[in-house]
Amino acid sequence: SDQSVFTSWCWMYAWWRTFKEDDFELFLVACREGERLVAILPFYIAHRPFLKLLSLRTLYFLGYKGSGEAGYRAEYLDFVCSSRDAQTLRAPLMQYLLSGAGAGAGAGAGVDEIILSDVPATELHGSVLTALKKQGAAYIRETARDQTYRIGLATGYEAFLSGLGKGTRARIKGSEKRMASESTFAVNGCLREDPEVLLKPIKELHALRWNNQKSFGAYKKFLDALLRFDDERDIELGGVRLEYNGEVMAATLNVSFRGVVYNVMLGFKEVPVKRVSPGLLALSLDIQSCSVQSELACYDLLAGSGKRTDYKSKIASKGPELVSHQILLRWLPRMVYSLYDWLQKIKKGA
Template sequence: MTASLFQSKAWQSAWWDTWGHQAGFKLVRKWDGKVSGLYESNYRLKGVLPVRSLQFVGTSYRELRTPRTEYNRFCEENSGGKELVDAMESLLEERSWTEAVFKDLRTGSSEVSALVTIAATRGWAFRITSSDHGYAVNTVGCFTDYIGSLGAKSRLRLYNRRKIFESLGQVQECNLWPDSTDQFFAELNRFHLARWQKKCVTEKSLEFHKRFLSRIVHEGGRPVLSVIYCNKKVVSVLYNVWFEGVVYNIQAGFEEGFHPKLSLGSLHLGYAIEDAFSNPDTTSFDLLAGQGKREDYKARFSTVNYQFVSIMLVKSVLFRALYWMRG
């Protein structure tokens, strides 16, 4: 697997510039556009016991809520076996830490196997703190074949009910990058407030997204802040970014209750997936990890699924006992 959008210099540097300069954070390995950066943070467990935590840039186990950074990795793709174990062991040994928390590694990767080996060799506790499924659509081939492979209900939601939607008025799709970025995120927040009773993008995370989007262009990325209008009213938004042959679907929002027979979010995804199939420089539409509010819609639309696992290593006997008691 080649480096993902989340290991790009744009994503990693934007995250660090937004959240990395607070008290207790120290960068210990910089990103290079291929592998994740690493940093140390210092906090007090239960407000009492001092903890030094080693983590990937783009992630925060206890202290921050930030956009999710997936496909994290220590080393480049061709690393493996004893060479990888030695490199990771050396990196972990040279730092003084209480816990090392590595979020969203690909399950079955050589890096996960190396962490298991290192923990066993060193006598460190090894914990899986979470796991999650991710989904993608292979866009090499014909869109009509893909649509035909879906179940009847999924085909209706993603494609067949376009005729109903387009009969309701003038339908127009626009990319608001780069001239109307603030408008796009305002619309995304509007839909999320109605659906989840909270904003999707805070003032702080808006800084991050704007930094990231302006920087990813210099690495060949193409932001697509897609908005669908019906009769000149915004009814759906998709936050997509094309990078090295993959379209990453980072966020979405839509008007609920627009029409009893329509799922605007699914229809908008259908347009975006069809566009990915039509572009010869695109091989995949990545729906990323996570589920919908009422159903795992990504599983219905995907042709590829994968799994992420988050791992914690703990050195201290005291902290191993405390974490075990906490579950």
């Protein structure tokens, strides 16, 4: 597969080993052409509360958690196959999945709904779902749409800066200049560091900025497992730490996989120096560090936006859009959600 780290075997296996719960059922479908494995449908089944007293048997991608203790968010989720095979396999695989679920036998027996979360929104993906809607085999709802952002590394850091807007470039250059004039500032690269070393400062920064007191213990366990199961040695952890007077002001955590750096975590707090943007500065220093590594081609900021400003759109180009769909198969949830959507539409039109 030429897909992302989130559909790699080591990520999915580490995620399952770390975040599965007792009632989760692993659900994998393999597709072969002769003796060649051409696709895998990487799912699991869990129960989701519905109408207080009921529950739905729901099919989720490995890497996404719909309830309970939060997992480590994964993006670019999809069937596992090459882009060449996806053109011919996506539609029949989805049909196979739905026909089994709807009939109560075969591939998706006993499943009430399918959640396709954070899937790259391609024309092919949209056409498959449109065809399924026309067939009436399920009630399909779009539940979320997110924009990813990417930065090319091949042309170097100066090319990255020159491509920014005037105001953003001035903020970065000004922050770098003011940081350089203060002897109490320090930048530490964290390539191939232990997960705990990378997570500890981000945990503290998140607690201050987001009032987030949750434990990062599961995240450390996941990253430990990710490295342990990486038999091909495709994955590296890294990041930068921006320090002032020996205290961490900003930190990043990256997962590198086959030439792509995924910025999976960023934390920062206010710096007691005027006109220094710690989060933006940490990211720019991280990008600068990655741009000199010839094996790295792309810095992926993933989806989402900042707490106050959409900083990603200011420093990066748009990547694939991610779309999430809920596919309802049984008559009761189909009726309930179609009625809810109809009422919401009436409400908006009022």
